[in-house]
Amino acid sequence: MRVTHRNVRCRLGCASGFSLIEVLITLFILSFGMLGLASTQAQALRAQRHADAQSQAVQRVGAMLERLRIDRHAALAGAYDQPCSDDPASAASAQVHTWLRGVVNALPQAQGCISVMGDDDLATATVEVIWRAPRARWSDDDGQQQYRLQTRL
Numbered sequence: 568m569r570v571t572h573r574n575v576r577c578r579l580g581c582a583s584g585f586s587l588i589e590v591l592i593t594l595f596i597l598s599f600g601m602l603g604l605a606s607t608q609a610q611a612l613r614a615q616r617h618a619d620a621q622s623q624a625v626q627r628v629g630a631m632l633e634r635l636r637i638d639r640h641a642a643l644a645g646a647y648d649q650p651c652s653d654d655p656a657s658a659a660s661a662q663v664h665t666w667l668r669g670v671v672n673a674l675p676q677a678q679g680c681i682s683v684m685g686d687d688d689l690a691t692a693t694v695e696v697i698w699r700a701p702r703a704r705w706s707d708d709d710g711q712q713q714y715r716l717q718t719r720l
Contacts (some may be wrong), residue, residue, distance in 0.1 A: 617700055622672040624696045624714040631666050631681060631694045632718055638662075639720050642683045643690055649695065651680040674698035683720070690720040 633644040646660050653671055658664035663681065670679045676699040683692045695715040 585673040693717040
């Protein structure tokens with residue numbers, strides 16, 4: 568009778584611990600969770616780089632348009648005209664050289680284009696920046712991005 572009493576008490580109150588299978592299953596589930604977190608972090612970093620490049624392009628284009636507005640007469644005379652190029656040495660003026668060098672340094676494989684058309688009464692300036700962004704997915708195209716802004720002077 569005493570032996571039976573011990574087996575009943577052990578069945579109700581004794582804990583036998585974890586088995587190796589339970590530990591392996593827990594590690595398996597935890598590893599998938601960590602892989603998901605790593606993937607989310609990589610996507611967040613890629614999105615941040617893309618947003619930073621777009622922000623740089625918007626700032627550079629806006630800065631050049633302000634220069635064109637300030638020096639309207641030289642812009643109408645063609646002093647700022649720049650075909651699409653990634654070589655600052657090909658710039659028509661010192662201001663364009665400085666701007667193009669900043670664009671090339673800030674964005675990967677970047678090119679800058681400036682064109683001013685019109686006369687004293689009605690002039691239109693177009694500034695464009697083209698750069699190559701890393702692909703987010705393999706199915707994406709070549710990753711070429713551009714930002715173009717056109718305004719009246």
